[in-house]
Amino acid sequence: MIKTVSTTPYSDQKPGTSGLRKKVPVFQQQNYAENFIQSIFDSLEGFAGQTLVIGGDGRYYNREVIQIAIKMAAANGFGQVLVGRGGILSTPAASNVIRKHKAFGGIILSASHNPGGPTEDFGIKYNIGNGGPAPEKITDAIFARSKAIDSYRIADAADVNLDIEGTQTIEGMTVTVIDPVADYAELMEQLFDFAAIRAMFGGGFRVVFDAMSAVTGPYAKEIIENRLGAPKGSVLNFMPLPDFGGHHPDPNLVHARALYETMMADDAPDFGAASDGDGDRNLIIGRSIFVTPSDSLAMLAANAHLAPGYAKGLSGIARSMPTSGAADRVAEKLGIGMYETPTGWKFFGNLLDADKVTICGEESAGTGSNHVREKDGLWAVLLWLNVLAVRKESVIDIVREHWATYGRNYYSRHDYEEVDSAAANGLMADLRAQLADLPGKSFGGLTVETADDFAYHDPIDKSVSEHQGVRILFAGGSRIVFRLSGTGTSGATLRVYIERYEPDAARHDVETQTALADLIAIADEIAGIKSRTGRDAPSVIT
């Protein structure tokens, strides 16, 4: 039986950088998830009889919302739901399933790298038929609908058994529980030279992958240990837990500290990596060297042709605006297009669909390619491994050679988390008000060349996205970017991105914060970070 349930709208269901993210108790309010899911369906057209993919990162409240989403899909007229066994699908795997099975779209339940648990974070995101996050046109429509919604439709049916693969039926709609790993592992085998990587492991190359008790565990176990033959125990924390073991499943030097220490030790393995809550981010650490995500993007772009899936070369590269310019130098040398987009993977979709770019990346540990329409943590790890297997050099040697060839972009991001929203908004407003006066001004030895509030003009659909971050560019290529996070769930998070280009190989060994010290001071001088936020230091430095 299909029920139409009356409801009252919530005013706060505005999707951010990557879907709607809130604390679990917010999602547990009456009809909160139902309202949002119905708002998604109400914003779409033409899905009757079509396939919807549903899966999540396994965090607390995942299973409950999956049951709701399945029953609502049935009541709204979808013909089929594909759902990962146990309710599990990593974000890139979900993107792949949507594409491979020609689904109409997908609902991904995740709050990514944010902590999980009864009082922590949850999220819902809609992806379109190309497998990528819904563009702003759709997320704006979903938000508008959520503010007016007065009823939702749901099948009055028993819960689906998510733990057994196979097909069940609800109100004429089939629900197929699929192996969450199989399609994804098959895709990776098509892209990379598994035999070469297997041979490298066989030769004693040591890898350690920290799944951070999040969704990539089953994927990494199957691919790195079972298919590529790395010794059992190479994949750490491989059981997805609803609260990620109480940690932040955020693969950075703060939350993946143990991996970092392992990789800096005398007897370190050859290669260390980690992924985040939903499997779309990656952390790459070689023996005694951390590879910044912006550098990793540039290095993967420069070496991608060594992997079978990219042997014909790249059509172009895209990076989010705050990501360092390291990849730009690679694009220039390869003579291919370079695109600068706002933060968030949804802006890469059109460029990938139009084959303007093959590889994309963000400074926030996201790298990916045209194989899916999401960033993909394990993909980046496997591409690194493929490059290492072919070049037979260490990570540190590859990094040093890259810097010697292209110069080094010293780069760091300083996050001020959970600051007072009014203070953060005031800081950004005052920065915007200063923009016209900054060019020509000098701070220490650095002169501002241009300053603006980044606006993106999508070359494919011609849409314009404004207010995407304040950029201050200095003569000589140094840069400071300020923006507010669109993924937080309490207060505001100020992100300050700092970059300096150093062409001279004799100066490639400076500690990053030292190399950027003058710019860090200038950022505070221009924006008044300390006085406005009341913070002496960033909460997280990456």
Ligand code: VG1
């Ligand atoms: C952050 C990152 C951004 C990334 C987004 C989603 O957004 O900066 O680069 O695309 O998270 O990643 P924001 O608005 O907080 O800066 V994930 O792995 O959280 O889905």
Ligand code: CO
């Ligand atoms: Co993520």
